Amino acid sequence: MSDHPAQGGPKCPICGRPTMAATRPFCSRRCADADLVRWVNGAYRIPVADDEAEQAPGSDGTEAHGLIPRIP
């Protein structure tokens, strides 16, 4: 219990250190950058996978189905 912080304020979500007013809600710019990279990577992966999985079967199936009876 000797590690008790003087101010029980918010902590950095990256490393758990007390946050600084200039870099809230992170303790430093390094952690803010790390969180941004994490967020960008996560946001980039979710929509790409969701869009491809939803567009591939619908667009492919509709086009193939409409082309087949048109070419006889």
Ligand SMILES: [Zn+2]
């Ligand atoms: Zn931090």
